[in-house]
Amino acid sequence: MVVSVTRDGDLAWIEIDNPPVNATSRAVRAGLMEALGKIEGARAAFLICAGRTFIAGGDMTEFDGPALEPHLPDVANALEASNIPIIALMHGTVLGGGFEIAMACAWRIAAPGTRFGLPEVKVGLIPGAGGSQRAPRLVGAEAAIEMAVDGRMIGAERMAQLGGVDHVLEGDLRAAGRAFAEELPERPAPVSARPARGLSDINFEERRLAVAAKARGQASPSRNLEAIGWANLPFPEGAAKERALHLEMRAGVESRALRSIFFAERSAARPAIIKGVEAHTIRRVAIVGGGLMGAGIAAACLAAGHEVTTVERDAEAATSARQTVSGLVDGALRRGKIDTADRDARTARHAAVDDMGAAAHADLAVEAVFEDLEVKQQVFARLANVVGPQTLLATNTSYLDPRVIFQGIAGPARCLGLHFFSPAHIMRLVEVVRLPDTSPDALAAAFRFTRGLGKQPVLSGICEGFIGNRILSAVRREAEYLLADGALPHEVDAAMRAEGMAMGPFEVQDMAGLQIAWATRTRQAATRPPEERYEAISDQLCEAGRLGRRAGRGWYRYANGASSGERDPNVEALILAHSAARGITRRPVAPGEISERLLAVMANEGARIVEEGIAQSDGDVDVVKVSGYGFPRWRGGPMFHATERGWATVRETMRRVAEASPNSWQMARRVRGEVA
Ligand code: NAI
Numbered sequence: 001m002v003v004s005v006t007r008d009g010d011l012a013w014i015e016i017d018n019p020p021v022n023a024t025s026r027a028v029r030a031g032l033m034e035a036l037g038k039i040e041g042a043r044a045a046f047l048i049c050a051g052r053t054f055i056a057g058g059d060m061t062e063f064d065g066p067a068l069e070p071h072l073p074d075v076a077n078a079l080e081a082s083n084i085p086i087i088a089l090m091h092g093t094v095l096g097g098g099f100e101i102a103m104a105c106a107w108r109i110a111a112p113g114t115r116f117g118l119p120e121v122k123v124g125l126i127p128g129a130g131g132s133q134r135a136p137r138l139v140g141a142e143a144a145i146e147m148a149v150d151g152r153m154i155g156a157e158r159m160a161q162l163g164g165v166d167h168v169l170e171g172d173l174r175a176a177g178r179a180f181a182e183e184l185p186e187r188p189a190p191v192s193a194r195p196a197r198g199l200s201d202i203n204f205e206e207r208r209l210a211v212a213a214k215a216r217g218q219a220s221p222s223r224n225l226e227a228i229g230w231a232n233l234p235f236p237e238g239a240a241k242e243r244a245l246h247l248e249m250r251a252g253v254e255s256r257a258l259r260s261i262f263f264a265e266r267s268a269a270r271p272a273i274i275k276g277v278e279a280h281t282i283r284r285v286a287i288v289g290g291g292l293m294g295a296g297i298a299a300a301c302l303a304a305g306h307e308v309t310t311v312e313r314d315a316e317a318a319t320s321a322r323q324t325v326s327g328l329v330d331g332a333l334r335r336g337k338i339d340t341a342d343r344d345a346r347t348a349r350h351a352a353v354d355d356m357g358a359a360a361h362a363d364l365a366v367e368a369v370f371e372d373l374e375v376k377q378q379v380f381a382r383l384a385n386v387v388g389p390q391t392l393l394a395t396n397t398s399y400l401d402p403r404v405i406f407q408g409i410a411g412p413a414r415c416l417g418l419h420f421f422s423p424a425h426i427m428r429l430v431e432v433v434r435l436p437d438t439s440p441d442a443l444a445a446a447f448r449f450t451r452g453l454g455k456q457p458v459l460s461g462i463c464e465g466f467i468g469n470r471i472l473s474a475v476r477r478e479a480e481y482l483l484a485d486g487a488l489p490h491e492v493d494a495a496m497r498a499e500g501m502a503m504g505p506f507e508v509q510d511m512a513g514l515q516i517a518w519a520t521r522t523r524q525a526a527t528r529p530p531e532e533r534y535e536a537i538s539d540q541l542c543e544a545g546r547l548g549r550r551a552g553r554g555w556y557r558y559a560n561g562a563s564s565g566e567r568d569p570n571v572e573a574l575i576l577a578h579s580a581a582r583g584i585t586r587r588p589v590a591p592g593e594i595s596e597r598l599l600a601v602m603a604n605e606g607a608r609i610v611e612e613g614i615a616q617s618d619g620d621v622d623v624v625k626v627s628g629y630g631f632p633r634w635r636g637g638p639m640f641h642a643t644e645r646g647w648a649t650v651r652e653t654m655r656r657v658a659e660a661s662p663n664s665w666q667m668a669r670r671v672r673g674e675v676a
Contacts, residue, residue, distance in 0.1 A: 003031025005038040011181055012042035012084070013174075017050035024097035025059035026068045029075050032101075036082055044184060045086045046177050047079075047105060053092025054114070055101060060123065060259055063250050072097050072129035073243055076104035080190045089177045090114050090165075093153070100127055103134040103191050108165040109180060110156040111173050116164060117153040118144075120246075121220045123262060124255030124634060128246030132227035133238040136196040139164040141228060145202075148224040149211055192239075196231035204229055217500040218634040219254055253644060257636030261626055264619030264637070269451055271443075271459045271616055273434075279444035282392070282452075286311060286359035287366045288379050290321025290352055293396055294368035296424025299328035302346040303425070304453045310352040311359055313369075322352035328425055360386045364449060366418055368396040371516065376405045384409050392442055394418040395433075399465055399520050402435055412437035416446055419466055420455075421628050422512065429628030431460040431467060456627045461614035464524075468624045470614075471638075472505075474605040475598050476517070476538075479505045481661050482594060483575050484535040486586035489555045490567050495594035502630030505598070509538075510554035510565060518542040531663035537578050541571070600653035603642035607668030610639075611675075618643070647671060 002018040002025075014035045016022045039045040049055060062068060079086055085106035094102055094116045102108050102116075118131050126132055127148060135144035139154075139162040146152050156168045169176035207225060215221040227245060230238035249255050285301045287294045290310040301308045302325070310325065312318040326347055333343045351358065359365050365387060367379050380393060387393075393415045395405050406415040417433025430450045434443060443459070450457040460466040465473055479492050493504020503511065518539065528534065541547075541554065548554035549565065556565025579586050606621040615621045622637020635641050642650050651671050658665045669675045 001031065002027045003035050005035045007042065010043040011178070012039040012045040014039065014045055014047045014086070015050060016047075016055065019051050021053055021056035021093075022049045022051065022098070023057050023059040024055055024072055024075075024101070025062065026070075028055075029070045029072060032075050033070050033078060036078055039082070039084050039086075042084050044106075044181050045082075045084050046089050046174075046181075047086055047101070048089040048173065048177070049091075051092075054088075054090040054094045055096075055098030056093045057096040057098065057119070060262065063255070063259060067247060067250075071243075072100065073239060076100050076129045077192075080104040080192060085184065085187045087177060087181065089173045091173055093117065095119055095153075096127065096131070097129055099147075100129040100131040100134065103138050103164075104130070106187050106190075107167075107180070109167045109169055109173075109177060110159070110165045111176075112156055112168055112170060114156040114159075114165075114168075115153040116147070116156075116159050117151070118147040118224075119151050119153075121148060121151045121224050122258065124218075124220045124252070124258040125249050126220065126224045126227045126242060126246050128243055128250075130192065130235075130239050130242065132224065132242050133231050133235055134191045136199060136228055136231040137194040137235075138191045139197075141196060141198040141202055141231070144228050144231075145207075145225060148228060149221050192235040199229070199232050216497075217632065220249065220634070223249065254634050257640055257644075258634055260619070260636045260640050261622055261633055264617075264623050265456055265627070267617075268458045268620050268623045269447065269456065271447070273440050273459070274444040274447055277440045277444040279448035280363075280390075280441070282363040282445060282449045283307060284362045285309070285364050285366065286362035286383075286387075287368060288356070288359070288383065289367060289369035289396075290317065290324065291368065292422060293420060293424055294366075295321060295324040295328060296422065296426075297366055297368060297396070297420055298325045298350060299332075299425035300420075300453045300455070302329060302349055303332070306349070308350045309358050309362065310350070311356055312352060312354050315354050318352040318354045322350070325350055325352065356382050357386050359383060360388075362387055362391055364392040364394060364445075366394045366396060368420075371397060371400065371519070373400055373404060376400065377407070380406060380409050380415075384411070390414065392416065392445060394446065396420055398469060398516065399523075402433055402462060406435065413439035414442045416442055417460075417462075417466070418446060418450070419460070421468075427628060428454070428456045429468070429624060430455045430457050431624065432457045433460050433462060433466060435462065456623060458620050458624050459616055460624075461612070463609070463612065463614050464520075467609055467615050467621060468628050470609060471602055471605045471621070471625065472629065473517070473520075474601050476505055476509070477664070478597055478601045478657060478661075480535045480537055481533060481664075482589055482597065483537055484579050484582060484584055485589065485660065486579070486584075487589040487594060488567075488572055488575065491589070491591065492594050492598075495591035496598060498591060499595045499599070500632030500635055502632075506555040507565070508630070510548040510556055510558075513548040513550060514538060514542050514554055515547050529663070533661040533664040535578070535582075537575055540574060540578070544574075546571070596653050597657050599638060599641065600650045600657060601665075602638040603647075603650050604654050604665070604668050604671050606639050606642075607647075607670045608666065611669055648673070 006013045087107045088102040088105040091111040143162050159165045211221045284307045286309045288311045290312050298308045310321045312321050329346045332338045402417045416438045419431035421427035489506040496504040546553045557568040558565045609615045618639035622639050625631035
């Protein structure tokens, strides 16, 4: 029984026990309806949840089918209409349907630290059980917007100030409830019968524009705002509109995309190969190389409570690494993420030295030295001599072949790649790179470790650039072909932003710096198929010292340290001259064509990566692009997007892409239509 009712003198207890988060699945909804029949005669009833939290959302696996009875709005209305006043006793997180149910209760009591939210917006929805209508009546329109439009959680103490909870009570929640029920105050009017607060203070016209601008194409924030506006209608009317829109959105592409990426992230974090494998714990981490990446990785490890030793090549570099890492930890303090005690604890767990011997007791050693094969090989040869045979050895290389890096290292089962993204203390994605000999044990430990850092691990096989950078390289290639054919960098970037990307491909290059890709292209020159189209625009930029934002100029120019660039006539002249020199008659390229081509190239490369077994699934590719490359989450990722549009459409576009640049593209079997 997921919902049970027990009597306790003249009180009744309704308890939900539906692990892990007491989601409002059909059984819970039906159980609550039944429970209402079983509390008859009681003076009051408590609604409480077993386990670590109150109801923290709906059961998303039900969302793909038609809504099943009993419907949540009916349950909420029945709780609100019950003769027996119901007291919600809450702990953990009270989210979505959980908050909707709580608002239908007569009183709300929370344990300290309880957090409340209406996060439906994050899965492309609006609340569906009166949440958008009761919240403005209970906590006021501004707080309702904060929860439903911005998707932010509100803590118990502030919720009490807003009137959303009646009491925040320390100690045992049941005892607190009993004490409250000893002398019940007069039952307040049902929330649905109260007038909405603060709606007229809001300029909805202005707010709509601001919300839409921030959402960059995602519809659900605006729709939540719209629904909150309906709270000035009589409740039954507003609630009916809310429910209808909720159901419409549930079947719509945005919500399906967001649900798809949600499930893809969960499955990427626990790939089949580590199922059932017990992961040993990593406590002590050695990081060789304390530059940009090594320092970020160190900060992420410190935040997760690990002991970290940075090993640098000399004392001076070690000092500098120590300062960089402290700077990152201080940054967390400055942004209010941690307090001074936490800052001190983190700094105290970090050592930076120039002696590899200090890595001896590490459970994991991560190498983040220069992207130079020989340097990396030497590092691992020395590491293998000082660490124990069980110590995991990981390289953070972006483009080098880990099989070559680890050649000849004793214990190949414990060798793998941990490809972090810059800035490593912030970016969530980590590609966990599996070598032929990497053991499931080592992978299980690596996945557990990265999840523990609050990161999103994705399993990758070995190829140039692994999953993410390989797709990035393909997109950059096509983007450069587009430049040669007639587009300009700002046109390409604008077209991709219009698709919801955080940045366009040229802006990203400027931000990250052009030199790594330049080095890679130079390295690949000898093995590049001679028939493949090669446009050396980017190379010319690099040769001219236009290495990106930090250099003050790249695809754009940057006035004195500005983070956003402006069009540069020199670059545009260089592109025009390049086209002329190649005998290309430039033609205007429409934004729609730009984005269609780049998205098709992304999907094609992603499909090839899945077909080659480098990525385990389309979902894994989507997770990489969404969590590491600014692909809009609400579009589900490039593979979800392609599947939605139909692979036949991708095929048509890829045909045109290939026609414009013969011998330059390999089509995935799926794109060729050879497999479904
Ligand atoms: P970086 O140049 O900022 O840092 C490298 C550090 O390694 C320097 O502090 C250097 O003193 C140290 N080092 C060099 N040889 C050493 C040795 N033998 N022993 C100890 N320390 C040594 O480079 P960055 O950007 O941090 O890159 C490091 C690695 O991470 C490279 O393999 C790179 O491909 C990879 N990577 C870089 C990303 C980026 O965005 N920069 C993203 C993901 C991976």
